[in-house]
Amino acid sequence: MSLGVAQRGRVSWRALLAVLLLVFVAAAGWFWLSFTRFAVTPLRVNATGESVDIGRGTSFKDIVHQLRSQGLTTSAPLYWRVLAEKMRVAGRLHAGEYALTPGITPTDLLNAMAQGRVMQRDVTIVDGWTFRDVLQALAKADRLKHETAVLDDAAIMRRIGAPDEKPEGRFLPETYAYVKGDSDLDVLRRAHEAMSKTLAALWAQRDPSVPFATPYDALILASIVEKETGRADERPRVAGVFIRRLQKNMLLQADPTVIYGMGSSYAGSIHKSDLITDTPYNTYTRTGLPPTPIAMPGKPAIEAVLHPAAGNELYFVARGNGTHIFASTLEEQNRNVACYQLKRCQ
Structure with a gap:
């Protein structure tokens, strides 16, 4: 009789253990499915341009708290910890600002933070x-x-x-x-x-015939060329004009240098009085190059002055349509000025 009771007790414990095991397996399965869904579900990013800024020394726990406080996730911190451990990044997340693009998942964000792909x-x-x-x-x-x-x-x-x-x-x-x-x-x-x-x-590859003593001289002229024309096809020709004028000891007569020398007094246009008012940058009153560049020249402008177009042109004037017309003689230049500047074409 007592043996039967013991056997029934063992059966009851086995049944209970079986039930508990089933519950555990079900719970584990539910957790894993929920966790897997969490890892690939986009964070709550409302618009492009959002970011999360992780300060230096912030703990993993505080990182998760920050993400939750910003409304990016409502998932339990345990999910974030398990994901970080699974990815082996929990101890190597970098501080910095990270972009939050629509569609970014927890896995994406932890990858970015582990690799330091800051915004x-x-x-x-x-x-x-x-x-x-x-x-x-x-x-x-x-x-x-x-x-x-x-x-x-x-x-x-x-x-x-x-x-x-x-x-x-x-x-x-x-x-x-x-x-x-x-x-x-x-x-x-x-x-x-x-x-x-x-x-x-660029200086190391320059045309050996250019008359510059130093790379800085080339930089100065390149800044003038940069301000004179934005057309790629004209830069070498404009550079050639200025270099020939330098070689002949002629005044450069570049309006942009006058404007630069006027400083804050420049109001959008220059007048004859400005051309004869001497400043260190007025190339109508002083020969040679101004003392410094007058702007930031791009690489194409520097290349142009180090490889100027050959020819005998000494003048150019704006046509009024973004291009220039070039001349080799003063007589020709005067006709061009009369036509394109004074509208007295013959």
Whole structure:
């Protein structure tokens, strides 16, 4: 009789264990299905341009809390921990700002954070901009630390490692990527290095007949060519005109240099009185090159002055449609001016 009771007890325990095992397996299966769905379900990103900014030293627990507080996920922290452990990234997530594009999943985000694919933004230095234009663009750049606002030009050049240089013309027009935490000085440092490398490389390949004593002289003339024409087909011809005038000790008579020398007094047009008002940049009153570039020349303008078009043209005048007409003699130039500037074509 007692043996039967014991047997019934063992059967009951086995049944209970079987039930518990079934419950455990069902729970584990449910968890795994739920977890798998979580890993590939897009986060709650409302619009393009959203981001999450993870501070340096933030723990994994706090990262998940931040994601939940931003409303990006309602999933339990355990899911995030299991996913991170499964991906083997829990201890190597990088701080920084990460883009949240519509459709991004928890797996995508943890991958990006593990690889340090922080969000990048762009700022562009445009061909022909002055240094003032560059500083204004940097001041408007989103999430870029603005350190130049309290610095003068000399201090800026010292901070980027070029203490003996004037800033005008020294930064290569290009699009530069930056991340949160970078400063405008970082962008300027990279743009300055890019210009130095580009100028050195182009100088080494220059036409040996060009009359420049230094690469800086070429940079100065390239800035004038940059401001005179934006047409690729005209740059070598314009460069050729200016180089021949330099060789003949003629005045360059470049309007953009006059405008640059006028500074803030320039109001959109120049008059005859401006052409005869002497400044260090007035190439109507002074022979040779001005003391510095007048803008940021792009690579094509530098190439043009180092490989100018051959010929005997010494003059050019704007047609009024974005192109120029060239002349070899003053008589021909005067006719062109009368026709295209004064509208007295014969």
